[in-house]
Amino acid sequence: MRRILFILVIFQLSSFSLFSQEKNCPPILVTSVKDLPFADGESLSYSVIYNWGSVITEVGEAQTSLRFVGDGATSPYFHAVVKGNTYKFFDMFFKVRDHYESKFYAADVRPFYFHRNVNEGKYRMKNTFTWFPDYSLRSVTQKYDNPQKDTLLRGTRCTYDILTMFYYARNIDFSRAVPGEKQSISFVIDDEIFDIYYRYLGREVKKVPGMGTYTTIKFAAKLVAGTVFRGDKEMIIWVTDDANKIPLTFEMEIIVGKVYGRLKATKNLKYALTSRIK
Numbered sequence: 001m002r003r004i005l006f007i008l009v010i011f012q013l014s015s016f017s018l019f020s021q022e023k024n025c026p027p028i029l030v031t032s033v034k035d036l037p038f039a040d041g042e043s044l045s046y047s048v049i050y051n052w053g054s055v056i057t058e059v060g061e062a063q064t065s066l067r068f069v070g071d072g073a074t075s076p077y078f079h080a081v082v083k084g085n086t087y088k089f090f091d092m093f094f095k096v097r098d099h100y101e102s103k104f105y106a107a108d109v110r111p112f113y114f115h116r117n118v119n120e121g122k123y124r125m126k127n128t129f130t131w132f133p134d135y136s137l138r139s140v141t142q143k144y145d146n147p148q149k150d151t152l153l154r155g156t157r158c159t160y161d162i163l164t165m166f167y168y169a170r171n172i173d174f175s176r177a178v179p180g181e182k183q184s185i186s187f188v189i190d191d192e193i194f195d196i197y198y199r200y201l202g203r204e205v206k207k208v209p210g211m212g213t214y215t216t217i218k219f220a221a222k223l224v225a226g227t228v229f230r231g232d233k234e235m236i237i238w239v240t241d242d243a244n245k246i247p248l249t250f251e252m253e254i255i256v257g258k259v260y261g262r263l264k265a266t267k268n269l270k271y272a273l274t275s276r277i278k
Contacts, residue, residue, distance in 0.1 A: 033076065033106045037170045037244055040068035041268035044246060052257035060086040060096060061264075068106065076106040080163050094121045102163035109168040114161035127190050129161055139191045151191040162187050170245040174200065174217060197221070205277070206238045208248050208262050214275045215241040216248060242275040
């Protein structure tokens with residue numbers, strides 16, 4: 001169950017992402033703030049299920065929250081937060097308490113600040129990004145109680161943190177997506193920029209336990225090989241086929257077992273969930 005809640009965040013960033021090269025950034029359907037698919041006060045709650053052999057159990061949860069900062073702000077922006085945790089019973093095996101936050105401009109969904117503070121078992125990491133006008137960014141990391149590491153990274157217009165990427169991607173125009181075609185994507189975490197890909201797989205009707213049945217957009221995303229994932233596997237993600245573009249559910253194989261996630265509650269959505277059919 002190592003880093004299960006972090007997997008949920010990876011699910012959000014990987015469901016739709018940005019092309020790694022600036023010239024290939026996908027077009028978005030936004031001409032003004034009022035066109036964004038989200039608004040002040042939106043909150044999404046997810047549960048994470050772990051499957052190992054005959055054992056299938058819900059081990060944790062994560063919640064997103066979004067606040068619009070407009071009054072008095074020179075450049076109005078959104079402040080997004082994700083908090084994740086294992087349930088108390090599973091804390092005995094592997095305790096997770098994760099906090100992610102990002103600030104991005106409302107006009108173009110460009111990030112200017114990101115911070116995460118993760119506590120996963122004995123692992124502890126703090127990470128802060130600050131963006132500059134030329135798209136370079138300063139990364140400050142602190143692992144355990146070691147001295148901070150300060151790194152300058154060369155980004156592009158399409159280099160996003162994992163949380164802002166989630167919100168930006170909900171604006172992407174998928175009307176021209178070709179089923180099965182691989183599209184390069186990138187994201188930054190700690191002091192590295194990762195390049196992977198996603199594949200649009202088409203539309204599908206999907207039942208989500210406790211939430212109903214929806215028409216969805218289906219994707220596959222390449223996973224980053226490491227202590228959790230094997231590099232030859234993909235994550236499958238389903239999102240609402242409506243104006244909200246909310247990730248509904250995902251599934252993936254990890255080195256030991258499988259992980260599933262599903263949406264379990266929403267608050268203050270900007271649009272009705274017209275993708276729900278029953």
